[in-house]
Amino acid sequence: MYFSWARLLPVLGTLLHAVQADNPIIQSIYTADPAPIVVGDKVYLLADHDENGSTNYNMKDWRLFSTADMANWQDHGVIASIATTFPWADINAWAGQIIARNNKFYMYLPMRRRGGNMAIGVAVANSITGPWKDAIGKPLLENARIDPTVWIDDNGQAYLYFANPGLFYVKLNADMVSYSGGIVQVPTSVSSFGSGREPDGTTFAEGPWIYKRNNLYYNVYAAQCCSEDLRYSTGPSITGPWTYRGVVMASAGKSFTNHPAVIDFKGKSYLFYHNGALPGGSGYTRSIAVEPFTYNSDGTIPLLTMTNAGAPQVGTLNPYTRNEAETMAFSSGVQTEAMTEGGISLINIENGDYVKVAGAAFGNGAKSFSARVASATSGGKIELRLGSLTGTLAGTCTIPGTNGWQTWKMVTCTVDGASGTKDLYLRFVGGSGYLFNVDYWQFA
Numbered sequence: 001m002y003f004s005w006a007r008l009l010p011v012l013g014t015l016l017h018a019v020q021a022d023n024p025i026i027q028s029i030y031t032a033d034p035a036p037i038v039v040g041d042k043v044y045l046l047a048d049h050d051e052n053g054s055t056n057y058n059m060k061d062w063r064l065f066s067t068a069d070m071a072n073w074q075d076h077g078v079i080a081s082i083a084t085t086f087p088w089a090d091i092n093a094w095a096g097q098i099i100a101r102n103n104k105f106y107m108y109l110p111m112r113r114r115g116g117n118m119a120i121g122v123a124v125a126n127s128i129t130g131p132w133k134d135a136i137g138k139p140l141l142e143n144a145r146i147d148p149t150v151w152i153d154d155n156g157q158a159y160l161y162f163a164n165p166g167l168f169y170v171k172l173n174a175d176m177v178s179y180s181g182g183i184v185q186v187p188t189s190v191s192s193f194g195s196g197r198e199p200d201g202t203t204f205a206e207g208p209w210i211y212k213r214n215n216l217y218y219n220v221y222a223a224q225c226c227s228e229d230l231r232y233s234t235g236p237s238i239t240g241p242w243t244y245r246g247v248v249m250a251s252a253g254k255s256f257t258n259h260p261a262v263i264d265f266k267g268k269s270y271l272f273y274h275n276g277a278l279p280g281g282s283g284y285t286r287s288i289a290v291e292p293f294t295y296n297s298d299g300t301i302p303l304l305t306m307t308n309a310g311a312p313q314v315g316t317l318n319p320y321t322r323n324e325a326e327t328m329a330f331s332s333g334v335q336t337e338a339m340t341e342g343g344i345s346l347i348n349i350e351n352g353d354y355v356k357v358a359g360a361a362f363g364n365g366a367k368s369f370s371a372r373v374a375s376a377t378s379g380g381k382i383e384l385r386l387g388s389l390t391g392t393l394a395g396t397c398t399i400p401g402t403n404g405w406q407t408w409k410m411v412t413c414t415v416d417g418a419s420g421t422k423d424l425y426l427r428f429v430g431g432s433g434y435l436f437n438v439d440y441w442q443f444a
């Protein structure tokens with residue numbers, strides 16, 4: 001048979017592109033314990049944050065990301081930290097959740113009270129991106145438990161569940177920052193959580209994610225430490241009684257913990273979880289990933305598998321509007337940082353690093369590309385590649401030195417051949433060391 005590399009290479013290129021991993025969804029830092037919330041036409045994702053190289057859970061801050069299309073995620077940076085938001089705590093910035101009420105946002109977060117136990121604090125903000133402040137200046141409750149999950153029932157009564165060991169809830173008052181009636185412990189039984197190897201003989205371990213959908217209440221949780229898998233129970237009310245329904249996702253993927261979150265967004269359902277899929281990933285350097293799924297007609301959740309594909313993009317990205325450079329479907333080598341003037345920028349850009357932006361709708365064609373950049377060195381170049389990292393070169397922007405990493409300047413370059421809807425790759429090239437920072441970009 002006649003064999004031609006020249007004919008095979010484009011085919012291989014297409015295959016490689018088809019399996020391009022978009023999970024885990026954040027590549028610039030390690031993230032864990034997903035807590036997504038739909039606000040308007042976006043999903044906001046609260047995450048906690050494993051330090052690079054970590055071998056423990058001495059975690060310090062909480063991060064926020066958002067997406068309008070499930071593929072391109074914008075980094076909103078640190079929205080709360082133990083050091084700056086909760087002076088009464090000292091360590092263990094772990095899994096939390098945000099909920100909207102009273103035209104405000106409330107965020108429930110576990111952390112260790114200075115000289116005390118694990119406690120749950122509550123922060124409040126007028127905008128989900130902040131500024132967030134400690135709502136009451138002390139723990140909302142302290143009973144050596146973690147993993148708060150919050151739901152407002154149809155009658156307006158809000159419930160804050162938490163766990164590990166055991167499962168508990170309080171009824172939050174309408175102000176969302178206090179509760180009435182004391183802490184209720186939910187009995188765990190085999191009928192509620194299945195027969196398993198946890199000390200109570202069930203599979204329930206931690207990380208409950210409680211919500212209602214089509215008249216059925218769901219409690220999706222991390223089961224059977226360790227390695228944990230994800231299981232769920234359902235019930236006729238927010239307080240149960242819970243009936244065990246089985247496994248949602250088997251344990252896999254280099255992290256011995258997991259933590260589920262489930263949302264519906266633009267007519268589709270998604271399971272968020274974490275594993276150790278990034279380079280350097282482990283049980284202490286975790287990454288959040290997402291799988292789309294369809295409920296069975298009886299409301300049960302199908303068995304899902306961890307993939308590196310991620311969720312299909314819903315819609316497209318408009319390249320003719322200001323796009324924050326920290327909006328990424330995938331990236332390699334780059335990091336993000338709060339800018340001195342406010343906002344977030346892309347930093348630590350080195351030769352060969354890149355950012356993938358999924359599904360940019362160029363329409364009839366772009367003529368130019370502009371970016372706001374800063375560089376304390378001599379800069380470098382941004383190659384605008386279409387379809388893949390080695391795809392069509394639609395333009396090359398030379399980025400000059402600006403005499404400072406926070407000294408921002410607009411640069412513009414011509415673009416040719418960018419039309420239709422394509423994945424856009426910003427490929428960074430230059431000498432050694434950090435080349436430049438990018439604040440935002442826009443085609444015209």
Ligand SMILES: *[C@@H]1O[C@H](CO)[C@@H](O)[C@H](O)[C@H]1NC(C)=O
Pocket residue numbers: 027028029030052053278280333
């Ligand atoms: C972790 O640090 C290494 C070494 O500096 C770096 O190459 C890598 O990109 C970092 N990863 C994350 C997720 O921060």
